[in-house]
Amino acid sequence: MEAILTINNLTKKFGYLTAVKNLSFTINKGNVYGILGPNGSGKSTTLGIVLNVVNKTQGDFHWFDGTISTHDALKKVGAIIERPNFYAYMTAEQNLKLVCRIKGVDYAKIDEKLEIVGLLDRKTHKFRTYSLGMKQRLAIASALLNDPEILILDEPTNGLDPQGIHQIRQIIKNIAANGTTILLASHLLDEVEKVCTHVVVLRKGEKLYSGRVDEMINSHGFFELKADKHEELLRVLEAHNTIDKVKVEDELITAFLNAPMSASEFNQFMFNQNILLSHLVKRKESLEEQFLQLTDQQ
The missing domain is CATH 3.40.50.300 (P-loop containing nucleotide triphosphate hydrolases)
Known part of the structure; x- marks a missing residue:
């Protein structure tokens, strides 16, 4: 590449x-x-x-x-x-003309870039009348000239x-x-x-x-679990070779997977262990969870 x-x-x-x-x-x-x-x-x-x-x-x-x-x-x-950083008393178009002169760019580019950022209909409005979001969009148009x-x-x-x-x-x-x-x-x-x-x-x-x-977020996901037999559930999870690690917050147990496993397959396994789950949700790990795991390891 x-x-x-x-x-x-x-x-x-x-x-x-x-x-x-x-x-x-x-x-x-x-x-x-x-x-x-x-x-x-x-x-x-x-x-x-x-x-x-x-x-x-x-x-x-x-x-x-x-x-x-x-x-x-x-x-x-x-x-x-x-x-x-634009002149407040000048219009968007006037501000971009200044940038064009500095960069040696044809004025014809102005409308094209304002169209990209959705400001073409506001090009004759003074910069001071722009919202913060509009100011940021004008800056992007300027950087694209x-x-x-x-x-x-x-x-x-x-x-x-x-x-x-x-x-x-x-x-x-x-x-x-x-x-x-x-x-x-x-x-x-x-x-x-x-x-x-x-x-x-x-x-x-x-x-x-x-x-x-x-x-980075292509993990096998995790289960969120609750059961009346809380301690027993924890012991079974810690002995299970598909469970990478376990996190406990009050009654909610989060079990991270290191291999594929469906919720129904997991539920059947727990049933066979004589543990009835009152709560079972399978989720995909987000970037946030991966980021927290990365930073926790440091």
Whole structure:
């Protein structure tokens, strides 16, 4: 696959604090990548380094095939890593004309990009009249003006209401569907699960996981269980070779599977052990459960 961005053993220290530690991963063309981690995990620092606004301490990175300078490579990158910064007294169209002049882009691109973000009918309205969600969408239109090969977004839905969040996520999906590679940083598991094809999980600047989202959550699932014979049920679960681990919260027992097993098959097994289940639900493990398991192991 064609690599858009390759990061090798990247480290960034701020005095005694190591914000990013020996980080390596590759962004391939045509995918939507999420850098996932809590605040302070090194997501924004990583983006700042590859966008040449933060100096690295060690390691290296290169754009595309590595034969062009970072300065020239960034002409093929669109990025929003801070709050949208436009002139409040100017219209959306006037603001984007300024960006076109800076980037050397034809004004003809403006309507096309405003159409993508659903703001074409508001192009003559002043920026100060825009909601926070509209401001964010205008920023995305601005980042798309030079037809970038990759769009980089840092916490794109931060501070938005549910409708604004939905609109931004749908726009990201539509842009990706048209072939633009996307890299977004987020602390929202839900966002990465709904929008991204690949994920890099960071904690305190270190990579915990890198790969496809569907592979990360491609577990055999788990059972949620209750029974009057609580202690007996726990003993049977701990002896069962298909049960990977057991978690107990009050009366609810969660049993994680390490091999396929249907709920009816499991229910029959318990019945044969003379345990009648008062509650049995089989669920697929979410990205949240996988993320918590990853971070618990650290």
